Amino acid sequence: xxxxxxxIGKIKEAYLRTGIDEFTKRLRPFGGVRxxxxxxxxxxxxxxxxxxxxxxxxENEALLKRVPLGAHVVVLDVYGQNLSSEDLSKYIxxxxxxGVGEMYFIIGGAYGITDALRRRANLCLSFSKMTFTHQMxxxxxxxxxYRSCKISHNEPYHW
Numbered sequence: 001x002x003x004x005x006x007x008i009g010k011i012k013e014a015y016l017r018t019g020i021d022e023f024t025k026r027l028r029p030f031g032g033v034r035x036x037x038x039x040x041x042x043x044x045x046x047x048x049x050x051x052x053x054x055x056x057x058x059e060n061e062a063l064l065k066r067v068p069l070g071a072h073v074v075v076l077d078v079y080g081q082n083l084s085s086e087d088l089s090k091y092i093x094x095x096x097x098x099g100v101g102e103m104y105f106i107i108g109g110a111y112g113i114t115d116a117l118r119r120r121a122n123l124c125l126s127f128s129k130m131t132f133t134h135q136m137x138x139x140x141x142x143x144x145x146y147r148s149c150k151i152s153h154n155e156p157y158h159w
Contacts, residue, residue: 001092002102003033003145006066007138008059008109009040016139023142030149033142038062040109052111060114063106072100073121076107076137080124089148091123105141107134 011017027033039062041055067073072095083091095103106117110133118124127140150157 001096001100001149002031003027003105004036004102005033005105005107005138005141006036006038006063007107007134008038008063009134010037011135011138013135016135019139020142023139023146026146027142027149030146030153033145035138036066038066056109056111056114059109059111060117063108064117064120067104067106067120071102071104074103074105074123074125075113075117075121076105076127076141077113077118077121077124078126078129078131079118080126082126082128085144085147086151088125088144089151092145092148093152095122105145107137107141109134 011020024033024035038059041058043051043055047055092103106113106121108117127137127144132140147157
């Protein structure tokens with residue numbers, strides 16, 4: 001299975017980049033992961049609620065444009081389903097067995113995602129009820145994709 005992560009913003013922290021790079025390398029034997037980073041909407045220092053909402057709509061439209069029609073989409077969403085690592089692995093396996101060769105994972109920006117993006121998703125996935133930065137979520141996602149691949153191949157996983 002190939003994975004594509006489409007996300008708003010660039011990874012700014014070196015420690016996050018190091019972790020993402022490590023798991024990206026580890027995922028190569030399993031099909032690999034590629035990243036599509038999109039620009040964050042420009043907002044002033046104290047944006048109004050309406051300005052934030054406009055930014056979310058603009059960012060989400062940009063995210064959707066980077067996903068091919070008919071692609072299998074998993075949106076990371078604080079209101080999504082909570083799955084164990086084993087359940088995520090089973091989900092990926094089931095999706096692959098249905099003939100899907102690539103999964104698109106979407107990570108919105110700092111102000112969230114739209115209902116239109118949620119409706120486009122085959123799965124809305126939450127890592128926690130807690131809030132994480134979208135940069136941290138990218139590291140958590142590649143680690144979980146790697147863990148899922150190891151589980152799927154009945155290989156031990158230790159970090």
